[in-house]
Amino acid sequence: MADVQARMRRLGMSRRTEEAYLGWIRRFILANGKRHPRDLGAREVEAFLTRLAMDGNVAPSTQNQALSGLLFMYREVLGIELPWMDDIRRAKRPQRLPVVLSREEVQALLDELGGLAWLMASLLYGSGLRLMECVRLRVKDLDFVRGEVTVRQGKGGKDRRTMLPARLREPLQVQVREVRRVHQRDLAAGFGEVWMPDALSRKYLGAAREFGWQYVFPAPRRSCDPRSGLIRRHHMDESVLQRAVKAAVRRAGIDKPATCHTLRHSFATHLLEAGYDIRTIQELLGHKDVATTQIYTHVLNRGGAGVLSPLDR
Template sequence: MDEVRARIRARHYSLRTEQAYLGWIRQFIVANGMRHPRTLGGAEVEAFLTRLAVERHVAASTQNQALSALLFLYREVLGIQLPWMESVVRAKRPQRLPSVLSVDEVRRLLAMLEGRAWLMASLLYGTGIRLMECLRLRVKDVDFARGEILVRDGKGGKDRRTVLPRTLEEPLRREIERARVLHARDLAEGFGATVLPHALARKYPGAQRDFGWQFVFPAERRSQDPRGGGVHRHHVDDAVLARALKRARARAGLHKPLSAHTLRHSFATHLLEAGYDLRTIQELLGHKDVTTTQIYTHVLNRGGHGVRSPLDAA
């Protein structure tokens, strides 16, 4: 497991990917009587993946994640090429449309939020960024002069730019000033070094304490880095916004399924309704393929592909 962890970190995979891969590899070993994976092979991998679909009824994305973890184990760590697994029972991938709020529902939801939770939720809806992209936002990547936000190392390791809503400029300035005060306090107490991606800490030794590299939404307390071991002020936990959204949904009287990602879906749908083209929305969202963005055109097809009911014409 230490070797798996070392190989994952050498490839700069995220901490969440590391935790997920280690979890699936551990489950695979336990399911096979604690035998070493080198003594197992394609048949055992097929059986494990089939049990996930047939007995545990996992989603297709969950089964694919387990497969990716085991392929990484065998190819990258053990140096073994598994045979193509044709007999795996695949979990069904449901064709679901994303839950989208109307403009009025978004306003009602945001009205029930306050403080940092309101600002983060407003950023998700106003920019279309993902939750973790919001939490990992650095001070230097907020460009007030150009009215844009630079998303670094987004999904797939890609950078992109998105719009900075003018109505959020002043609240963001106040939040950044709050982060500046916290950073100054950390420096005075002998801390203040943040976590940098990849090997930037070695390339730019002073960058860890530079304010531009600090998180826009810092945590209330310092914590120990699970990888490097140093004590840093990380970004705020994603559960903070999740809990705030759950309470705001109830107070706003909304009954649709709601998560932080719902605000991203609403951003894309409302841009389409406003007449923006798919290519522009694709770039703002950071989708690799425009077909991913096209799902929002289906969301717009209200009531059976936009057909007017004959009852309304009667």
């Protein structure tokens, strides 16, 4: 396991991916009587994935995550490239339409939130951010002059820019001033560092203590970094916003299974309804392929092709 972990860290893979892959590799080895993976092959991998589907009743995306972890171990760690690897078929993910809220439902949801939860949820809807993109925002990523938010290391490791809603400009400036006060207290106490991506902390000495690198939504308390052992102030735990949004959906009387990601879906759909170009929306969302963005054309109020039902004529 140490070799797998070292390889993933050398490749700069995220901590979440590291934990997920290690978990699946561990379960695969235990399911096969603790035999070494070199002694196992396609039959054992297929059997493991089948048990996940039949006995564990896991979703296709979970099966594919388990397969990705096992293939990473064979290819990247053990250096084994066998023909059977390409023959293993990934579980087919069902094509589902995204849950989208109306403008009135979005407003009702936001009205049930307050403080940081309202500000973060408003960013998800107003800028089209993913949940983790929001909680990982740094002070330097907010451009109040140009009205832009820069998303660093988004899905697929891509950077992008999206709009900063004018309505959120003042609340965000207030939040940044609060972050400055918290940072100054941390510095006075001998702390003030944040986690830096890749090797930037070694390349730019002292940058981890600079105000621009601080999180816009910091955690209420300092904590110990599990990898380095350093005491730092990390970003707010994403579960805080998830719980707040779930409770707000219930209080607002919204019957749809809405989550934080629903606000991003609503952002894209409402822009399409307003007549904005789908390529522009693709760039704002950070989609690699416009086909991913086109799914929102199926949930427009007027129908994907703007067809009017003959019953309504």
